[in-house]
Amino acid sequence: MNTTRRSLLKTVSMFGILAAAGVITSKEALAYDLRAGFDAKSLSEALSVLGGTAVDSKDITITSPDIAENGAVVPVSVNTSIPNTTEIYIFVEKNPNPLAAVFMIPAETESTVQTRLKMGQSTNVLVVVKAGGKLFSATKETKVTLGGCGG
Structure with missing residues (x-):
C-alpha cells in the first residue's frame, strides 16, 4: 500500500x-x-473486512427513494432498534467501491444515521449493523434515472 x-x-x-x-x-x-474496506472493488471483498457473515434482520429500516432522479446525491437514512449497536456500515452494491459509509455509534445513543450517497446506476443499498458482537443486515433497492424519467 x-x-x-x-x-x-x-x-x-x-x-x-x-x-x-x-x-x-x-x-x-x-x-x-477501514482503508481495506473502502479500497475494495467488489461487494464480497468489502464485506470480508467485517470479519463475519451478517444475518437478515427486520429491526433495520433503510429509507431511500424508490426512484432517485439524481444518482449523484441520493439521501439514505438507517434506523435500527437492535440493542447494543456499535457500528453501521452502508454499502452500494454496484458502485466501483461498494463501502460507502461507516458510522461508529457511541453507547446509549439512538442508532439512526443519515447521509447522501453517490450511485452510478440502479442498485441495492445494503446496510450491515454490528451489535453485541454480531452482524445483522438489511437491503433496499434504489433505481437511478436521468432526469426522473422512471425506470
Whole structure:
C-alpha cells in the first residue's frame, strides 16, 4: 500500500479530532483502519473486512427513494432498534467501491444515521449493523434515472 504524506496527515487528523471529541478513544483511533474496506472493488471483498457473515434482520429500516432522479446525491437514512449497536456500515452494491459509509455509534445513543450517497446506476443499498458482537443486515433497492424519467 503506497501511502502519501497527505493521506497520512488526513487520516491522523481525522482520528485525532474524533479522539479529542470523545467519540472514540485514542486506542481505537490507532487500531481502527477501514482503508481495506473502502479500497475494495467488489461487494464480497468489502464485506470480508467485517470479519463475519451478517444475518437478515427486520429491526433495520433503510429509507431511500424508490426512484432517485439524481444518482449523484441520493439521501439514505438507517434506523435500527437492535440493542447494543456499535457500528453501521452502508454499502452500494454496484458502485466501483461498494463501502460507502461507516458510522461508529457511541453507547446509549439512538442508532439512526443519515447521509447522501453517490450511485452510478440502479442498485441495492445494503446496510450491515454490528451489535453485541454480531452482524445483522438489511437491503433496499434504489433505481437511478436521468432526469426522473422512471425506470
